[in-house]
Amino acid sequence: MEERDTSTGRTTVLRDSVGVGLATAAYGISFGALSVAAGLDVWQTCFLSLVMFTGGSQFALVGVLASGGLAAGGSAIATAALLGIRNVVYGMRMKPLVDRGGLAQRIAAAWITIDESTAVALAQTDDRAARRGFWLTGIVIFVGWNLTTLAGALIGDALGDTRAWGLDAAAAAAFLGLLWPRLKRFQAGAVAVAAALVATLTTPVLMPGLPVLVAALVAVVVGWFDLFSRRSAS
Amino acid sequence: MTTWHVILIASAATLALKLGGYLVPAGLLERERPARIADLLTVALLAALIAVQTLGAGQAIVFDARVPAVIVAAALFALRVPFLIVVIVAALVAAGIRAFV
Numbered sequence: 001m002e003e004r005d006t007s008t009g010r011t012t013v014l015r016d017s018v019g020v021g022l023a024t025a026a027y028g029i030s031f032g033a034l035s036v037a038a039g040l041d042v043w044q045t046c047f048l049s050l051v052m053f054t055g056g057s058q059f060a061l062v063g064v065l066a067s068g069g070l071a072a073g074g075s076a077i078a079t080a081a082l083l084g085i086r087n088v089v090y091g092m093r094m095k096p097l098v099d100r101g102g103l104a105q106r107i108a109a110a111w112i113t114i115d116e117s118t119a120v121a122l123a124q125t126d127d128r129a130a131r132r133g134f135w136l137t138g139i140v141i142f143v144g145w146n147l148t149t150l151a152g153a154l155i156g157d158a159l160g161d162t163r164a165w166g167l168d169a170a171a172a173a174a175f176l177g178l179l180w181p182r183l184k185r186f187q188a189g190a191v192a193v194a195a196a197l198v199a200t201l202t203t204p205v206l207m208p209g210l211p212v213l214v215a216a217l218v219a220v221v222v223g224w225f226d227l228f229s230r231r232s233a234s
Numbered sequence: 235m236t237t238w239h240v241i242l243i244a245s246a247a248t249l250a251l252k253l254g255g256y257l258v259p260a261g262l263l264e265r266e267r268p269a270r271i272a273d274l275l276t277v278a279l280l281a282a283l284i285a286v287q288t289l290g291a292g293q294a295i296v297f298d299a300r301v302p303a304v305i306v307a308a309a310l311f312a313l314r315v316p317f318l319i320v321v322i323v324a325a326l327v328a329a330g331i332r333a334f335v
Contacts, residue, residue: 023317027317044241054252056279060279061244063287064283065240079283085275088252089273107253110256166327166329167325168300169303169325169327170322172284172304175284176311180311182280188274192278193281194278195277195281195285196285199282203295204293204294204295212279212283212286215278216278216282219271219275219279220271223273224267224271
């Protein structure tokens with residue numbers, strides 16, 4: 001009985017990891033195509049997936065470059081970095097679990113510390129399963145994401161006129177897909193609406209790229225004072 | 235600044251942040267306020283990027299084929315349609331409107 005429970009647990013981790021991994025890796029196609037549409041070449045696009053390897057920041061970097069060009073390079077870097085801050089929190093949560101072994105293994109753990117590897121690890125009930133889930137999910141996504149990025153970049157290259165193919169709308173839909181699972185709480189919804197409004201209203205008066213950074217202040221203000229929180233502040 | 239500079243600096247920054255999570259003293263970001271701000275930061279940035287990507291054209295705000303495409307995408311995400319399919323449908327909606335209207 002105990003043995004069966006263990007093997008069932010192992011199957012669950014495997015199913016979670018591979019399922020989440022393959023679904024996530026598929027986004028790589030859209031990233032590759034959008035990156036090339038934004039003016040990056042295939043090498044630059046693949047470099048981002050290999051080294052940056054955090055979808056939100058990658059989409060943001062090419063999105064800001066697409067709307068503002070190299071003049072918005074500073075804003076593009078800042079937006080990508082700010083979106084990467086959540087990985088610090090994930091790293092702190094994963095450290096007790098996966099920070100072991102040699103230096104290379106520990107750097108590899110940090111490298112694949114992203115939304116999905118952390119989420120699958122946190123969903124497991126014991127440490128062994130959590131560790132397996134973290135590594136399996138991270139590795140499946142790393143391999144898949146890089147392969148699909150290359151495929152997407154080649155497709156994007158072949159498409160030519162990206163506006164005619166609606167790739168600008170696809171980029172907006174991709175950001176919406178990344179945001180959607182985060183909107184469960186009222187506070188998050190309020191921040192999303194306010195940030196979208198601030199970005200829209202400041203677009204005509206600021207350099208491209210800056211409206212997104214100004215909108216980030218909404219999160220700092222709401223988060224600092226814990227506004228729109230349904231729980232009473234203690 | 236060339237495109238490569240932007241890519242290298244941004245990649246170094248995001249990679250440093252990932253490593254940073256394993257290096258900072260435990261408990262710093264576990265405190266409620268910094269953790270909440272980090273969480274909401276992601277939401278605010280993504281929402282702002284959606285707005286700019288949907289309505290922005292340089293420094294102008296325009297309503298074009300992207301708006302119905304994003305509305306369709308929102309409806310599909312609400313119906314739990316997978317990411318890649320939604321993104322492709324959004325592109326097709328915008329492309330279709332541009333081709334026929």
